[in-house]
Amino acid sequence: MNIHRVVRDLVATHRIPSLAEKSLRVVEDHRGDLEVALDPVGAKPGDFVITIGTTAARFAAGDRRITTDLTIGGIIDHWSEERWRV
Amino acid sequence: MNIHRVVRDLVATHRIPSLAEKSLRVVEDHRGDLEVALDPVGAKPGDFVITIGTTAARFAAGDRRITTDLTIGGIIDHWSEERWRV
Amino acid sequence: MNIHRVVRDLVATHRIPSLAEKSLRVVEDHRGDLEVALDPVGAKPGDFVITIGTTAARFAAGDRRITTDLTIGGIIDHWSEERWRV
Amino acid sequence: MNIHRVVRDLVATHRIPSLAEKSLRVVEDHRGDLEVALDPVGAKPGDFVITIGTTAARFAAGDRRITTDLTIGGIIDHWSEERWRV
């Protein structure tokens, strides 16, 4: 699992049915590279989160028919940019 | 999931049966690296799209027998190259 | 599988149910990049460990419903930073 | 999926049974990094091909018991080194 920071919501009106009405967040890693994660926990911009990849992402979404390859698994307590980048 | 921009269609006359007659697009990431994605949504060159990897790509294709490891999951609204590269 | 060194425990009070009450460790690779691994073996900070990714991570957790994509599979004997970085 | 160029055949006399008598090709990406792909389409050295990873590679091989993580899915028409590297 990786440590990402939530940047903003992702707006995509035209989607495949298996992602319809799901909350998607743009997240960044410690290098500033962006990915998109499904968010079942309600994270807010600025939160540091654990992200889950591979097939576990679908299970983590709570319904394996949701076609995600990256899902937020929790909000990290007591994390900071300094800790992340060292 | 990643954010890619559609570059062009991919033409491959000689394919395995599980990819026959499927729409394939060449997509680029923010570094300009190219990949090939199956497109069930009808994206056009220049569109910024969400791409789905791992086994979720097969489910996202609408038929898990389609042997894709990268599938376009939606077209992103309000994205731009500036937002992508920062 | 990869060779990681355990850095510290990860504290995340707000989690999805499939990760509840599981031991999570922040681990680093030889470049200092951080990841988060589920720990079924009781590793301590400073231990060099084998980490297992992909779907094998869920099986390695002892219960495939645990939504991990990285699980510690063992503690390595006789390893050192010099061996790791060469 | 990725775009690779076939370099040469791979000769490995001593193999596990699930890869026995399968055609394996050394392929390179646009950086010159090498990988090994199973080839069900009969690609020749110099051909630009689509390669399929993850579990889709096993399905693409035509028999999911074949233990490949990279399978050639088609030969690309009208590709060139210039297009690839830009």
Place this chain on the structure above:
Amino acid sequence: MNIHRVVRDLVATHRIPSLAEKSLRVVEDHRGDLEVALDPVGAKPGDFVITIGTTAARFAAGDRRITTDLTIGGIIDHWSEERWRV
């Protein structure tokens, strides 16, 4: 699949049950980065081998309950460091 060179055996006395008594090798890629692979073929230090990742690694191990994400699939004939690094 990738091309790795076997460096040495990996000793890990304290393991999860699904890796107990399995032969594990430290392998390096052409950049010198290390990974750990399960070895069902009996490779020796210095051998160039094909390594199989993703879920295919478990199938390649001969028993899908073995929690490996990287398994040696064969020993390559006629390979050399020069060929590897070009």
